[in-house]
Amino acid sequence: MTLEARIRDRARAEGFDAIGFASVAAIGPELAERLDRFVALGHHGSMHWLAEGERAPRRRHPHALWPAAKSIIALGLNYGPDENPLQRLGQRDNAAISVYAQGRDYHLVVKKKLKALGGWLQRESGAELKVFVDTAPLMEKPLAQAAGLGWQGKHTNLVSRDFGSWLFLGIILTTADLQPDAPAADHCGQCRACLDACPTQAFPAPYSLDARRCISYLTIEHDGIIAPEFRQAIGNRIYGCDDCLAVCPWNKFASLAHEAELHAREALRAPALNELARLDDAAFRALFSASPIKRIGRDRFIRNVCIGLGNSGQMDAVPDLRSLAVDEAPQVRAMAAWALRQLLDAQDFAAFAAARLAVEGDVGVRAELQ
The missing domain is CATH 1.25.10 (Leucine-rich Repeat Variant)
Structure with missing residues (x-):
């Protein structure tokens, strides 16, 4: 088996639902340009860390965060709910809490799985790597699209043909030279x-x-x-x-999260x-x-x-x-x-x-x- 196939098998064994690979070198300037437009328009509001401080420039490209990185391993963990969250909006004396926050903190759940997968990959290949779950200056959604997990929809969130809108993302940057997958195509069409x-x-x-x-x-x-x-x-x-x-x-293709810690x-x-x-x-x-x-x-x-x-x-x-x-x-x-x-x-x-x-x-x- 190729290293890529072995990584896929191991990722699934750790509980990940989606996995794809991308080349760091293939990430173009459009990622930084999109961020620049967002900030220039003031759309980031008070999230000053996106525009200011020493970490801000690292968001512009994975090489700005880690120059030695060669490959991106993008991973998705399904957190599909067991009910339509919109039905809670009619219960005005009850609180509506976003689906992602009704279970255990996904940072803890995803990072644990990433560390297990990363430890295995280091032992198998000797490659260096770093793992990321939404807290480092790394733009996970466009990287996940580059790796074929889904596309950034008109709402700017990732959409998967297999899991709809319900995917938590984790990223591994590694010095391993992995065969990239094809980027995901946009399937939003005329829908708004x-x-x-x-x-x-x-x-x-x-x-x-x-x-x-x-x-x-x-x-x-x-x-x-x-x-x-x-x-x-x-x-x-x-x-x-x-x-x-x-x-x-x-979301018609979405399914209930299999990870019990993500259940509400x-x-x-x-x-x-x-x-x-x-x-x-x-x-x-x-x-x-x-x-x-x-x-x-x-x-x-x-x-x-x-x-x-x-x-x-x-x-x-x-x-x-x-x-x-x-x-x-x-x-x-x-x-x-x-x-x-x-x-x-x-x-x-x-x-x-x-x-x-x-x-x-x-x-x-x-x-x-x-």
Whole structure:
């Protein structure tokens, strides 16, 4: 068997669902050009690491990250859900959490498999290698397309003919000289389902994302107060958004993730918003142990929960929101005030706002009360 065939067999034995190879030398300037356009338009928002700092130039090409690399091994792990995530959006008093965050943190799951595969490859071939899972300055999606795993769809995420929109990606860069696979062709055609499904119109054009309007960015990467124009569109999405992924027609070929650690935890399928609103920092950390949600911290998370409660129409959320209106975190107080404005009648909100304005010193919070 060739080394490539042996790698494929071993990757499948480690649990990977998709595998492909690409030559580092064949990665052209279009990768850097696409990143430059994204940043020049300001579409990266507050994700300054994409444009600034010593790591930013390394994103422009794999050789900028590791000059000795010859080959790319792109790997995909299916995380297909057992239900349509869009059905949660109608349950307004329950939280909608992105599919990828309902199970164990995929960084932990994928990296463990990558390290096992990489260790085997080093022993078999003597080649040097480095493994990457979404935390290093490496652009996984275009590299996965170059290796034939799928194509970047009009929503800019990877689409697979075999797994639809549900693939976690891992990359191994290696000094081994591997026979490359053919790059994946684009099969989006005239379809624009993902573009039309976006609640906040975050796609200024096909294949172009303005992260500043994306609910995933707003609820995860953005720190501070979320702009008023996006709050009602967020609905009950308190961590990420699956809309553009879930409507993709290629999901008709998707299947349930076979990796048990990626299956949804029952506690995170559709938790009650009012119960989440009562989490202090210790309870937040306990609930989201080994979850990617833990990374954003309790304050940002509860900010999102407040928006969900404001959109719920549930008057029984008012006591929790009144408590959060005096939270230590200004972004929580501000979004609790906004949520109360949505739920209370004008007279009751005016009385609440007057009492809070008498003691509130934060400019952002005061703006929500006036």
